[in-house]
Structures are given as structure tokens and as C-alpha cells.
Amino acid sequence: MLSKKSMEITFYKYQGTGNDFVMIDDRKENFDAGDLALVSKICDRKFGVGADGLILIRNHKDYDFEMIYFNADGSQSMCGNGARCAVAFSAFLEIISDKTQFLAIDGPHEAIIQDGLVQLLMGDVEKIEEKAEDYFVNTGSPHHVRMVSKISDYPVFDEGKSVRYDEMYAPAGTNVNFVEPISKEEIYVRTYERGVENETLSCGTGVTACALVYAKDQDKAEIKINTLGGKLSVRFTAGQTGGFQDIWLIGPAEQVFTGKIKI
């Protein structure tokens, strides 16, 4: 990493069903991954580029690449939509073609680019916990899941923030998802995202959690998910001991624009 003198670097803006990210090819490791104030400034929608998160792509000796994800507030977690965008960005950079094994904060992932969509293999899920009338499941990031009706009128920000800061999740907190069934194999999901501290247009690890909760009693399932930002699907196989494997998060990832930032 160069000394702390300011330099200009190129960034690429990607969105995956409206969850948006500043992507940086940081294989030369010029970006100070410890400078969380810089991450927050870049993600600020008034004083920076504006994004739900920032992703560094770096080399890794054992994988095609490593993705380092930051929420807009500089905190780190696994990001499903961000990972799908990282795969599309790595193909754009010609690091990969249409298949990859890469490393994220929650471990290795496989991904495939097919028919214009990115299919991301998520980590196995051990269990779904019941939380009073709701559920909790970790899909690489923590997710509280609540079934609701009339989701379009639901107070997602207020209810989401209240659960996100509830003492039962202190100190790390959780993401909070609200689900309305559309049919046996389709749901509508809205999400309050930890680290963005607002509703986002979609959340990949969140819709994965919601799909597992919604279809947990089926052996195999493919659940279609509508979000404010677009359509995703999740395929999975239920294990023998209440867990889930072969969990695939499938959806689009689009490069929106490119620019330069001073770091």
C-alpha cells in the first residue's frame, strides 16, 4: 500500500436489484481497508459517490479473488447482492470468465454467470431459530424475519430499527426482514439493513433467510422473491437435521457507471 499521500483511483458503481455498491479493483492494495471514515465518506449519498456498501476486489493465493465488503457505516459482514456484483465485476475485469471460487468474510463461495444472471452458492445454514412470533437465521449475515400482511403499508423503517437495536441482538445487532406471501413459491420482502441503518431496495442474504423461513418444511424448493429493487430467486435443499445446503441466490448484477475518487 502506498504511503498516506492522496491519490486518485477509478471506481465502478454496481447494483444488484437496487442494492448498490462502489466497487474498486484493489489488486494493488492501494486502498487503506482500515480507513473506515473514507469508506463512509465514499458511501455518503450527499458528500460522496453514494452506496449501500463498498467492495474491494483483491488477489488471494487460494481463490480467484477475495471480496472485502463494507457496509456504508464501515462495518463488515457478508453481502449476498454485493457478492453477486463482485462476481460480475471480476468478469468485467477478466479475472474470471463465467465460473469462480472466491473468498468472502464468511468463507469460500462458488458462483456461476448464466443467462445474464449471477448464481451465488451461499454457505450452509445450520438452523432457523424461533423468536416469539418471528424467526432468526444467519445466512452469512444475521437476519430477523417477520411474516406480515399489507407489506406495502408496513412501517419497515420504524419496526426494523426497533428490532435491529433490540437488546436481544446487542451488541452486534441484526438485519430485519418483513415477508408477505404471494403464492406457495413466491414472496415479497422488504428489509431494514444493519450498517446502512435504513431500508434498502433489496438484501441478498436477507431474501435468502426469508426464502428458507418461508419454505422450511419443504425438502427442496425454489422460492421467487419480489423486492422494491427487483426480482431474485433462492434454491435450496433441506438437510436431515433441520439445516439447509446447496443454497443458491440468483439474480441480476449491473454496472451503472464509473468514475474517479481521491483516497
Ligand SMILES: N[C@H](CCC[C@H](N)C(=O)O)C(=O)O
Ligand atoms: N447489512 C448487512 C450486510 C449486507 C447485506 C446485504 N446487502 C446483502 O445483500 O446480503 C449486515 O451488516 O449484516
